[in-house]
Amino acid sequence: MxxxxxxxxxxxxxxxxxxxxxxxxxxxxxxxxxxxxxxxxxxxxxxxADREAKEGLIVVKLSDDAKKGAIVEVNSETDFVARNADFQALVQGFAASLLQSGASDVEAFKATSGQGGETVANELAAAAGKIGENLVLNRTAFIDTDGVVSGYVHSNGKIGVLVELEGGSAELAKDVALHIAAERPRYLTRDEVNSGDIEKEREILTNKAINEGKPQNIVERIVEGQLGKFYEENVLLEQKFVKDNSVTVGKMLGGAKVRRFVRFEVGA
Known part of the structure; x- marks a missing residue:
């Protein structure tokens, strides 16, 4: 006994x-x-479960052939737990499980088997009971590609990125991932920018120009110029590359193409 x-x-x-x-x-x-x-x-x-989990950890796992990538965010109530070795091992295990299962979303992933043989949902609940905090499997993403996928996790584990490239190397994809982690692009191309966001920005800029006393006949030209700045700050391909501000990410890519990217930030 x-x-x-x-x-x-x-x-x-x-x-x-x-x-x-x-x-x-x-x-x-x-x-x-x-x-x-x-x-x-x-x-x-x-x-x-009613206690807020605003801290946590992000983990990225990549296949050896750079064809698959998984990213997982698990939240905890305190940063103390986020730095706990058992909690970190749990999230590492979840990322490895997601890389194996390729689950399409959080709920589907919860029903799959974790590294310990139980479902991910049960492993999460058991860990919460052991640690004594509310733990939340917040977000997941999985990429399976005929191109290449790479990723980056900031040293504190609070920011993580996955990037899928067509016609580029894993090293190039990692550079793009590092850039995305640092520069927080909201969109890949101009075409993806929400029309409502643009109209809101246009209205703000127009009112600002009028309040500053700019002549009505040049307000529109001023606004269009400032909208260009909005795109430069928020669209990945138009951002200045973080490692070389003399070129945009689009130019830096050469013949390669970013198909998609995922950026997670704890608490965001």
């Missing part, structure tokens, strides 16, 4: 009395006892 208690405590991180009770309730069956502890962990996690 003591050997089983020790084993299950090491496996689950649960307290001695919790393990002892679970074993008793399971009739000594270790697998059933683990299941009971996980279920009870889910109950504990549910009670914490």
């Amino acid at each position: 003591m050997e089983s208690i020790k084993k299950l405590r090491e496996m689950t991180g649960a307290g001695m009395m919790d393990v002892k009770k679970a074993l008793a309730d399971a009739g000594g069956d270790e697998d059933k006892a683990v299941a009971l502890l996980r279920e009870r962990g889910i109950v504990k996690a549910a009670k914490k």
Whole structure:
């Protein structure tokens, strides 16, 4: 009995009395006892679900052939937990599982198997019960390409990027990912810019020019010039490349093409 208690405590991180009770309730069956502890962990996690999880960690995983990439964001209540080795191992495991499963969204991913054999949802709930904080699987993304995919995670684990390129190298894709992490583009091309965003920006700039007393006949020209600045700041291909401000990202790419990118930032 003591050997089983020790084993299950090491496996689950649960307290001695919790393990002892679970074993008793399971009739000594270790697998059933683990299941009971996980279920009870889910109950504990549910009670914490109304507490905000604004901290956390982002992890990127890439296949060796640069054809697949996965990015996962898991949030915690405190930065202390986000820096905890067990929490970091959990998120690393989730990213590896997503790279294997290729799940299309968070809910689909939760139903897949994690590295420990349980579903991702159950592993998350068990970790929340063990750690004692509300943990939230906030966002995921998976890319499977016939081009190349690369990624970048800022050293603090708070910003992560995946980039898919056509006609370029993994090294080039990584440079683009680093740029995206630093410069926060909202769109890939001008065509993707929401018309509502442009009209709102145009209205703000027009009112600003009028309030500054600019002549009515040149207000439109001023606004169009300033809209160009908006595109330069928000459209990836028109941004100045972070490693060389003499060229735009579009020019730096040469013959390569960015198909898509994903940028996650904890708390954003």
